[in-house]
Amino acid sequence: xxxxxxxxxxxxxxxxxxxxxxxxxxxxxxxxxxxxxxxxxxxxxxxxxxxxxxxxxxxxxxxxxxxxxxxxxxxxxxxxxxxxxxxxxxxxxxxxxxxxxxxxxxxxxxxxxxxxxxxxxxxxxxxxxxxxxxxxxxxxxxxxxxxxxxxxxxxxxxxxxxxxxxxxxxxxxxxxxxxxxxxxxxxxxxxxxxxxxxxxxxxxxxxxxxxxxxxxxxxxxxxxxxxxxxxxxxxxxxxxxxxxxxxxxxxxxxxxxxxxxxxxxxxxxxxxxxxxxxxxxxxxxxxxxxxxxxxxxxxxxxxxxxxxxx
Numbered sequence: 001x002x003x004x005x006x007x008x009x010x011x012x013x014x015x016x017x018x019x020x021x022x023x024x025x026x027x028x029x030x031x032x033x034x035x036x037x038x039x040x041x042x043x044x045x046x047x048x049x050x051x052x053x054x055x056x057x058x059x060x061x062x063x064x065x066x067x068x069x070x071x072x073x074x075x076x077x078x079x080x081x082x083x084x085x086x087x088x089x090x091x092x093x094x095x096x097x098x099x100x101x102x103x104x105x106x107x108x109x110x111x112x113x114x115x116x117x118x119x120x121x122x123x124x125x126x127x128x129x130x131x132x133x134x135x136x137x138x139x140x141x142x143x144x145x146x147x148x149x150x151x152x153x154x155x156x157x158x159x160x161x162x163x164x165x166x167x168x169x170x171x172x173x174x175x176x177x178x179x180x181x182x183x184x185x186x187x188x189x190x191x192x193x194x195x196x197x198x199x200x201x202x203x204x205x206x207x208x209x210x211x212x213x214x215x216x217x218x219x220x221x222x223x224x225x226x227x228x229x230x231x232x233x234x235x236x237x238x239x240x241x242x243x244x245x246x247x248x249x250x251x252x253x254x255x256x257x258x259x260x261x262x263x264x265x266x267x268x269x270x271x272x273x274x275x276x277x278x279x280x281x282x283x284x285x286x287x288x289x290x291x292x293x294x295x296x297x298x299x300x301x302x303x304x305x306x307x308x309x310x
Contacts, residue, residue: 008081009036009046012089025291031225035092043092045073045222048085054225055086059138061227064197070123072221093220095208101216102204109216111253113209114243116218118257121202121235124221126261130195130229142229149192149231157182157278160285169288171299178281178302185309188274191267192231200226202235203242233268237275241301277305 010017015038024033032048049055055078065072073090080086098113105113132142133152146152161179169175199206201223208220236258244251255264283298 003032003048003081005032005034005046009034009089012046012077012079012087013038013044015039015041036089045090045092047088047090048081049087049225050085053135053143055088056138057136057227058088058223058225060136060140061197061199061224063138064127064140065124065224068123068127070127070221071120071218072224090222093208093222095210095219098204098207098209098218100204101209101211105216107249111249113216113218114250114253115257117207117239118254119260120207120218120221120257121199121239122258122261124199124202125196125232125235127197130197133195133230134228136228149195150186150190152230153189154183154186157186157281160282164285167285167288169284171284174299174302174306175281175284178277178306181306181309182274182278182281185274188271189231192233194232195229196232198227198230198232198235199224200228200230200235201238203238232262233265233271234275234279236264236268237272238279240272241276241279273305273308276301277309280305 005020006017009020013036017036018039019035019037021035021037022033023035024031030050031054032050034046036044036046038044059076059078062073062076066074071093073093075091076088078086078088102110131147132144133146133149134156135143137143144152146155157179161176164172164175164179199221202221206221206223207218208222209216210219211217239254240251244254258264280298280301284295284302287295287298
């Protein structure tokens with residue numbers, strides 16, 4: 001994607017830009033995100049979307065959260081470029097990505113941060129109960145009119161399975177076995193009937209923290225481009241993949257914060273291995289060529305949990 005970002009952004013903002021800083025993972029060729037710095041006004045975030053149905057998800061989620069106390073962007077504009085690519089401009093939220101500074105934090109600081117992480121996710125999940133699952137438009141209306149989670153889940157799994165089949169992946173036999181195991185045990189999620197706002201990429205890559213007087217605080221949660229009404233337990237399961245499997249203390253403090261807003265169903269822990277296998281399979285279906293390091297993480301998850309789902 002070749003754009004004169006400075007000219008486009010100055011035209012959209014009607015302001016002179018003095019510096020542009022690319023952020024995010026431009027090498028994936030999905031979205032292009034920049035920090036825009038101006039002469040006499042606060043910086044902004046400028047995003048050009050490379051995939052369809054992502055801007056509408058972000059708009060719907062941020063509109064829903066606009067009057068909440070969730071620490072997310074509350075001011076934003078959006079539109080379409082002449083070539084049809086969608087764009088958004090957001091307020092800039094100061095901070096470092098949690099994953100970039102987590103190794104610098106003491107245990108005590110981390111425990112407090114994970115309480116706050118639980119609170120932020122609990123706020124997001126508790127904002128509303130929906131009567132549908134899956135993608136929505138910018139007005140918050142369902143695109144597929146799926147009324148039960150089982151249908152959404154199996155449809156999504158079948159889509160990724162079909163994507164897997166057309167790729168040349170060394171570990172394809174194992175991944176096919178994982179997909180079969182997931183389908184055979186899909187009854188595990190048949191009783192999920194509550195649809196909540198899910199972030200769907202909630203971890204330290206999208207959580208901004210600041211340090212004040214030696215204390216760390218969450219200053220923002222960003223990147224709601226994958227957000228839509230779904231099964232809130234999947235957001236939590238992803239945190240087990242990223243953090244809690246390695247550190248049970250993080251789990252303990254997260255749950256303290258989360259349960260100030262939402263109660264976790266006891267059945268979640270019975271479904272957790274199933275969710276982790278599903279997450280690993282989902283990662284492997286798109287990362288083999290685009291993000292090899294992430295693919296290895298997903299594959300490790302599949303190997304660890306394929307025999308734990310019965």
